[in-house]
Amino acid sequence: MTQSAQGGQPASEAEGTLITPADLAGTRGGEPDVHGKFGVFGGRYVPEALIPALDEVAAEYDKARTDLGFIREFDHLLRTYAGRPTTITEVARFAEQAGGARILLKREDLTHTGAHKINNVLGQALLTKRLGKTRVIAETGAGQHGVATATAAALMGLECVIYMGAVDCERQALNVARMKLLGATVVPVTNGSQTLKDAINEAFRDWVTNVDHTHYLFGTVAGPHPFPEIVRDFASIIGVEARRQVLELTGRLPDAVAAAVGGGSNAIGIFHAFIGDENVQLHGYEAGGRGAESGEHALTLTKGSVGVLHGSRTYVLQDEEGQTIESHSISAGLDYPGVGPEHAWLKDSGRAVYHGITDAEAMEAFALLARTEGIIPALESSHALAGALKLGRELGPEATILVNLSGRGDKDMGTAMKYFNL
Amino acid sequence: MTTLQTVFEKARSENRAALVGYLPAGFPTKDGAVAAATAMVEAGCDVIEIGLPYSDPLMDGPTIQDAVHRSLTNGTRIADVMRTVEGVARTGAATLVMTYWNPVDRYGAERFARDLASAGGAGTITPDLTPEESDPWLTASREAGIDTVFLVAPSSPDERIERVVSCCTGFVYAASLMGVTGARETVGSAAEGLVKKTRAHTSLPVCVGLGVGNGSQAAEVAAYADGVIVGSAFIRRLLDAPDEKSGLASVRELTYELARGVRR
Numbered sequence A: 001m002t003q004s005a006q007g008g009q010p011a012s013e014a015e016g017t018l019i020t021p022a023d024l025a026g027t028r029g030g031e032p033d034v035h036g037k038f039g040v041f042g043g044r045y046v047p048e049a050l051i052p053a054l055d056e057v058a059a060e061y062d063k064a065r066t067d068l069g070f071i072r073e074f075d076h077l078l079r080t081y082a083g084r085p086t087t088i089t090e091v092a093r094f095a096e097q098a099g100g101a102r103i104l105l106k107r108e109d110l111t112h113t114g115a116h117k118i119n120n121v122l123g124q125a126l127l128t129k130r131l132g133k134t135r136v137i138a139e140t141g142a143g144q145h146g147v148a149t150a151t152a153a154a155l156m157g158l159e160c161v162i163y164m165g166a167v168d169c170e171r172q173a174l175n176v177a178r179m180k181l182l183g184a185t186v187v188p189v190t191n192g193s194q195t196l197k198d199a200i201n202e203a204f205r206d207w208v209t210n211v212d213h214t215h216y217l218f219g220t221v222a223g224p225h226p227f228p229e230i231v232r233d234f235a236s237i238i239g240v241e242a243r244r245q246v247l248e249l250t251g252r253l254p255d256a257v258a259a260a261v262g263g264g265s266n267a268i269g270i271f272h273a274f275i276g277d278e279n280v281q282l283h284g285y286e287a288g289g290r291g292a293e294s295g296e297h298a299l300t301l302t303k304g305s306v307g308v309l310h311g312s313r314t315y316v317l318q319d320e321e322g323q324t325i326e327s328h329s330i331s332a333g334l335d336y337p338g339v340g341p342e343h344a345w346l347k348d349s350g351r352a353v354y355h356g357i358t359d360a361e362a363m364e365a366f367a368l369l370a371r372t373e374g375i376i377p378a379l380e381s382s383h384a385l386a387g388a389l390k391l392g393r394e395l396g397p398e399a400t401i402l403v404n405l406s407g408r409g410d411k412d413m414g415t416a417m418k419y420f421n422l
Numbered sequence B: 001m002t003t004l005q006t007v008f009e010k011a012r013s014e015n016r017a018a019l020v021g022y023l024p025a026g027f028p029t030k031d032g033a034v035a036a037a038t039a040m041v042e043a044g045c046d047v048i049e050i051g052l053p054y055s056d057p058l059m060d061g062p063t064i065q066d067a068v069h070r071s072l073t074n075g076t077r078i079a080d081v082m083r084t085v086e087g088v089a090r091t092g093a094a095t096l097v098m099t100y101w102n103p104v105d106r107y108g109a110e111r112f113a114r115d116l117a118s119a120g121g122a123g124t125i126t127p128d129l130t131p132e133e134s135d136p137w138l139t140a141s142r143e144a145g146i147d148t149v150f151l152v153a154p155s156s157p158d159e160r161i162e163r164v165v166s167c168c169t170g171f172v173y174a175a176s177l178m179g180v181t182g183a184r185e186t187v188g189s190a191a192e193g194l195v196k197k198t199r200a201h202t203s204l205p206v207c208v209g210l211g212v213g214n215g216s217q218a219a220e221v222a223a224y225a226d227g228v229i230v231g232s233a234f235i236r237r238l239l240d241a242p243d244e245k246s247g248l249a250s251v252r253e254l255t256y257e258l259a260r261g262v263r264r
């Protein structure tokens, strides 16, 4: 355990960096074994051709995570480029709809590029440099990971290609334009469901072809080992900061932490610092789309079954013969039929609980936060907000709920204009 | 059932490489796949790989993606794959199933191995199953008496090759290049070296696949490998044909060309 996890002096103050070797050491619990297994979940189900590249990334990360030089460089970017630490904001007017529970938002929407994705991207972009690779590729759903990757590539002079489902290109058109302006090539993917899952397939095809000079800058805590671990560690800055901030503000730990779950990076990012705090409930909210019974949803953990997708054993939306079932969500970033293996493990161990939020519930929370607090959240984050409203009513007015506001909603204005007739 | 061992012994006795053809089940139709594979065997394929169509074929290029998508749209299920194997095995070719891991995982490893063996299948090729995750499949296959083929790649260092070949029976699949399936102008220059490296770790036959699509490429590969694997080029012929009959004729013609290639 790190010092901060024990509630003493924050480790980061002792080290002088926002995130410390202790934070990246993965000693909080949930460290995968040598094969990248979280219990039975995770591992590697990929073409043999990619194994050396995955080994190379894992080995370089193992060196980097304990290298103070690397951590200082990462810290410098987080502070001076990403705008960290991000604040927490208490939202009392919004919380009136949550039975009067205290709701605190971790403001990842205030980071440069407007979503939590930048944390992982900056870490992996530095890793790309250490690996001596000159080109990065990435998949993107909402476009936030694509924008963050294009941003880091521009900053560090890397060639950048982003794969994005054609459906997502349309509903997140603003982000496509941002990526292009940042100098990235955006490849619309027209296979299958034309969303995040298909973008990942296409990125893997690129990677196996160009792996000698290309790093696959994976955007969430899914995929083959070591991605679930690396992405989690770089995203865990969210929880490390928030835990300290909540303690400072309220004098105690929150009763519950709430986050949206697509692949699971913002959720793991805020959960991870609280894993050892047994009295802090962890709640993940998946996209319920048109409802659990409609068949049009992305309820991977709550309705899926155990299988293999995109290189990892985890919960998957699949039929009885193992064919992936297409997911549906109004939110592109949650529209994914898989989920990170650590979430599968947290679900089965009971440490975290996962629920569904419908499109309609998310849109209501989206509008409510805008009207009561003057904050327009991302549609993804709106699922966590809707979850917090329910949770507050359950836990009562004494409860404090920390919500990961994973991103801002500018990118979603097209969807909102249609939905609300704006 | 014709085993891989019989096939490679025969090819060796004829001083040539074996010809391995790939086709997904259910493409161009459920019966059409058996007809096409039968034509391939009659014209000189020694081994047929029947692809199990999967929704997320991340190792496949556009041609196989297209065929697999059509097959799934035709409603192909695992029972159809087994029926296809049964039909193809009857021709006397050693018949394998090439499959991504999740459908087998979901179906149940033991059940899949048993059903494949009863259908007359000789084994499987599992391109996304790594040695680390392969124990349940190796056990199930051994019990059912079917072979397990895994892949090595140009990027594989010696210790990986050693690990992969220790999971293989029947033959070792050497990917000729870094990339996805699909016919190419030239066969990867890394292939020959990879075959040499692989032979240092195994006495099993080593077959080369990815990017082979015509007779001269087949001849080039046959000079250093025990078998030549061709997939996308067959599918291309079927996709481009105006009707089923000319598709079969075109597949037959390509097979003759390749069969001459492996005998050069």
Ligand SMILES: Cc1ncc(COP(=O)(O)O)c(C=O)c1O
Pocket: A115, A116, A117, A141, A142, A143, A144, A145, A219, A220, A221, A260, A261, A262, A263, A264, A265, A266, A267, A332, A333, A334, A378, A380, A381, A406, A407, A408
């Ligand atoms: C703002 C925001 N939140 C959440 C997500 C969902 O991803 P994850 O579950 O990995 O956090 C995305 C993905 O694009 C996003 O942009």
